[in-house]
Amino acid sequence: MSGKPEFCDGTCKDYQRVYELTAPTPTVKYPRTPGYRDTQDDSWYYRCDIKGAEKGLLAGKTVAIKDNVTVAGVPMMNGSKLLEGFVPDRDATVVTRILDAGGRILGKSVCEDLCFSGNSCTSSTGPVKNPHDPTRSAGGSSSGSGSLVARKVVDVAIGGDQGGSIRIPASWCGIVGLKPTYGLVPYTGIMPIEKTIDHAGPMARTVEDCAALLEVIAGYDDGNDPRQFPAVPHPPYSKLVNDGIKGKKIGILTEGFVDVEEDLARVVRQRALTLKEAGAEVSDVSLPIHMDGLAIWTPVAFEGTYQMMIKGNGHGYNWKGSYDLPLQEALAGSYNLRPFDCPLPVKIVMIFSEYMQRNYQNKFYGKAQNLVQHLTREYNRILKDYDVIVMPTLPAKVVKLPSKGHSVYETLKLELDMIRNTAPFNATGHPALSVNAGFSEGLPALPCGMMIVGRMFDDLTLLQVARAVEKTFEDK
């Protein structure tokens, strides 16, 4: 007998073998140069020029990629000092699909620090200004994507959404942004926050471009993304987006209008009513539990984020699929060496979640996930009678960018009050799209976003209704 713990011998050999084996990594298909850092435009982190295939649905279209999405060889910092200097070695699946469809990628768009903010003031590269009023927020966390699309610097962009991060900038920049059904678009190669609320999706100036980009990026990714299942339905959205909304039933969700700024509520409601002219039936519908949606989302988003994005170095355990090892390693290093570089909203998530876990273990997370099941069935129940429900995307028109040194309280309030209509659908996974419904009166005129929510995997109907909204402007 040596002093060696023999019961570990086999296990150590297994670990040694895993260390030696080569695991598959995604292949990078299109050549590129690293590009350059853009310090002129507040919405670009890095500029590049990657040309995809000659032909395809996105031929001739220019694309911005949110900087939480990997583009091999081009630096990515996800809005955070924590990741500065990181260069991914892979293309996210959505990036490969965009290039295969002929898209031309012009760079990485600025996003909020670790994507944990709905207001465009937390990125380490500085605030992103609203294209309609430079003293106001572009919305976040896909802030740069929203601004670049609205200013016509690019045709379309990729955004990410865990609580509203595609729909908030879409609403405040006056463009179209779709948070697709959970699992429709592969999240592979995008920095995770919380597996059950992570979404990626298209942002565009026109509904047709939004439909084309969705068509290109949607569909199963061969087991790489645990958010998906093999038979993800994805019809040819771009061919069907103009089929009209005759006979569709549209519900104006009463609870979605509670405590919404009066003029914003009016713009959204009136725009919804004009859809009658396109042949839709429009009526009011009530679902009281919508008022609890944000509360139900909160423990999932807080403790889930703490577990996966923070303690799990962006990945954690307990899922099959593709782990981005260089990203995992970069995060582990930064969290350990420079935890003070974490943005304020994420520090709050860490402190709060650690406290809850120590005192209540995973009780609140589990209960909230059970309530998500109930919430999902309740939305499904009214979506039997209505093809879509609509409401203002946000309770307030574009807010001012905060002045320096605003308090923790103000930060939290800004972040979380705002997302009471958007966040419930990150928890349930229903598709939710923001389209411009008009502008507020007075100067500056500010865009007012209407959110359209529909049945699981019926993203097509959302696009058709949004196209009908767009047409009510064209007809005038």
Ligand SMILES: NC(=O)c1ccccc1
């Ligand atoms: N990533 C998000 O969607 C988000 C939005 C608002 C607040 C926190 C997170």
